[in-house]
Amino acid sequence: MSESSQVDAAQAQSSPTAGVASAHRTARVERTTSESSVVVEIDLDGTGAVDVSTTVPFFDHMLNALGKHSLIDLTVRATGDTDIDVHHTVEDTAICIGEALRQALGDKSGISRFGDALVPLDEALAQAVVDVSGRPYIVHSGESEAQVHHLIGGHYTGSLTRHVFESIALHAGICLHVRLLAGRDPHHIVEAQFKAFARALRFAVARDPRVTGVPSTKGAL
Template structure:
């Protein structure tokens, strides 16, 4: 059975289309107008082995906030749709990913309950590239979690370069999400004593 999700979201600030296939091969076709964010979504697809299409038109003449936020909301909703009732998945995953001097630790529970714990080094450069506000990293994950309904813990104990700190988070997130959403051949039920996630 196909595990795909497709979400269209339109507001006065943005127009977003997201399509995801959880059982893909890592093919990304991404365009948000925010170069570094596109690079991070490419990381999500490649290291998560998700096929991902993202088309966002946003009010970039103001700033990149609405574009990144609404894309993350649609992305989370697409993942939730693709997961269905969540039966047969592994549910939990814990991954550490280094990127040169930076280390990201990500733990995920595809629980049906949205919760984010996020910590990264203070004093990062405020902008990566032309228009990626580094304070948006946490908000991107908050937005995803709210719609995907997963518990996500991200911790970066150290790192110096802002690009590396953010990219390590997305790579670790991709790997953890891939492992947690993978089908476990020994599990044919919803992995919860409650019987529902």
């Protein structure tokens, strides 16, 4: 190795920012079907920068909350047969977000694994608990039957909320409990749940410098 190369290598090793970008846990997922076309990019070690467009305005609003409050950088581009129904576009976007989370987490070494959050939004109150367990499971409770059938923002049906969480949990490989504890306004009910999930996810995927290897007595997640 030449003297200049040795100096460059030494500077790279001593630099506090050397390797930081490569250490970020990122993923890009593309999914195209006859019903939708979706591209999702995430960075688990981001700052909550969000750039989303799904052609479903209220869902965009919820994804903005998800990225902002989880501190996960989230980019989404989705189009679909929304002239028929927004269900396909929303579902396929959630599938891609879940898959991107799974890929970005890798072997899950060094993560906190568990996250819990209780989030209010005016009269609404929601709790979310996340376990990055590798075993997908979803428990979603507290919504009234009226909420399930409510149309929010002209396109988003209340029944889609559980479906989004279900699709993310299944494809990310996480155990997710979401409970609505109080709420009257349909918009607030959904948003409180997304924010609670975001905060719980933030804590669960965060790196803990005290954790060595995978946080499981089995040695794998």
